[in-house]
Amino acid sequence: MRRLRYAMVGGGRDAFIGAVHRRAMALDGQMELVAGALSSDPEKARASGRDLGLADARNHGRWQDLLDDELKRSADERIDFISIVTPNHMHYPVALAFAQAGINVVCDKPLVHTSTQAEDLAHAVQRTGAVFAVTYNYTGYPMVRQARHMVQSGQLGEIRKVIVEYNQGWLATKLEGGDNKQADWRTDPSRSGIAGAIGDIGSHAENLVATITGLEIEAICADLTTFVPGRKLDDDGNLLLRYTNGARGVLIASQIEIGGENDLRIRIFGTQGSLAWHQEDPNRLLHASLTDSPRILTRGSGGLCPAAVKATRLPAGHPEAFHEAFANVYLGAGEAMRARSEDRALGALEGDYPTLADGARGVRFIELTVESAKSEAKWTPWS
Template identity: 65%
Template sequence: MTEQTPRRLRYAMVGGGQGAFIGAVHRHAIALDGLAELAAGALSSMPERALASGQALGLPAAHNHASWQALLEAELKRPAEERVDAVVVVTPTDSHFPIAQAFASAGFNVVCDKPLVHTPEQAEALVATVARTGVVFAVTYNYTGYPMIRQAREMVRSGELGAIRKVVVEYNQGWLATALETTGNKQAGWRTDPARSGIAGALGDIGSHAENLVATVTGLEIEELVADLGSLVPGRALDDDAGMLLRFRNGARGVLVASQINAGKENDLRLRVSGERGTLEWRQEEPNSLVHYQQDGPATILTRGSPWLCEAARRGTRLPPGHPEAFIEAFANVYRGAFADILARREGGRADPIDADYPRVSDGARGVRFIACAVASSRARRWQRLDAGERRDEQRTASPDAA
């Protein structure tokens, strides 16, 4: 008898249809490893556009829905073995909570874009739902998928730098240096609208990435921060520039900058981590290298694909050294980790931690608390302690069945 080839996972997508940027990025990233296929969708909040988007992507009429509610209802009517294995949520932030909560409560694995939700209370509710249902819940902080970020994480966590003393993270963009939202630009429109984006603009959009990058690489917990948020383009309702000082629980200090009004800048995300014995530097626009400055030795440039990198970095690489990998591949690594977890649980087991390497619902919840803390600090113009809710998240997700 020939061994049966396991079927590919099936996923549904909510949002990401015609006119959306990020939906196509997610679909391309998922397709890269051939582990899953688009099987259903509700690809827009506008019914006609949702149906047209699904038709353009080749979805059968029975799996192409005008709303996420219709998608959920249809999937629940199918036999369990015929349902989608995961639901990918790529809508504006204001709809993340009702969609993710509904699908996770119904037992569907969820992959959700960031920031996770609008409020810490919503984040806590999602964490509780995931703990109760045992579903996989991934949050697409895609920069964690870069191989050299995983290499930096291993070097920091293994003590190669010594105790961490200083962390500086910057995310500088220039695409909102003018009032782009007044021109009909869809992406600028919802990101600068408090009703859709929540209490934060640049802080939520790219500052959340910066916070997650620090937490991922260093493992440090922010104890308190003081933030200065500003709307520097006249008439803009939400911050387009954010800067803050950080104090970590281990005594280290940090600086975080998230700004979208740096005219001419593209996606200049950069991280510097300094310990007792050395410093690491990484830039998203040159993601295939990591610079290691040593206190008692020469600076070393580590490159993606090299055989001496850690296993997590090597597994995150698809091409030989010298062939650049970047944004789509990093997204794909996050998905590969989430899918490995889904597949392992489907067989009643647990995936190897290196295989199931992806940001969890607890990471998303911590990011929401970070945003709320920074906004409160800026409004009060004082240092603000960060809610230690991440410890409650860890307790809730300690169960083998929790994400």
């Protein structure tokens, strides 16, 4: 089985997430970086490519040049997919151009700035058949997939309530405008979009609930706040959610909670039991039953569902975490790409990754949350 060839847009020198993506793709030895346009600054882009050993002919200063060059290459040399790890405002033009060219896309979240842009991507993918994945990486944790299985198989009964929190404190002071590149673009509406914390990490929280429970939002009651003076976007969000099955939800996404690092956690309560998972302790899943004693399920132990087993690389007691979760998203997307190239259907455990539809739903969630926060009405219906 040959390695899938990929190019990257963004993720060059001084970038954090690009290196995470590359390490994740390298874990299973199935993907190979062969081309790139690694920065919006052409000189920095080419210098970053040289750092990673890219051949001069495939080391580009602009993403448009990268696409033009790939389309000139033969099928046995052209990239299999593009990985987009730029600030949010560049997701749409890059993803649309490659999808329209029929090249598979893996794009960081949130997907794009508007639902209209998401619809454009959907039309392009429908026309060309390109695989399109969105890197909601927390869906790649084995115990998240175990939680999804337990909910889907009815072990919790009917879901009544979900509480999801993403607590960070790194933006408790005004870091933007200085040397912190991450703070600078994430708090800039022209690059980040209409939302701050709710777009950056609240979208992860929404996706985690949807992935595990399958619940669909009926209405949102949102309170978004900008606590740090001079900041242009929200840095704290508190939401009440109503789901179409009658369940209720609470979602917190904050980047001003001092002491919070990457504190993503979810609790799910049904008529027959509950589950609790914490991203900072990702190899454990707490399960409480209406009739039996509470138990702790651990990654790599016996009795887990096939999807959780497949997502596990090391024996129990050897911690797996952030990079491996990213790798599982890429693994599922890669399986879909291979199936596409071989003109075959996916196998039973293949193609487990967040799709364009997940990304589009996340964009709509951000839009409606901002709308709700500005409205005097108590509830903003999902539409």
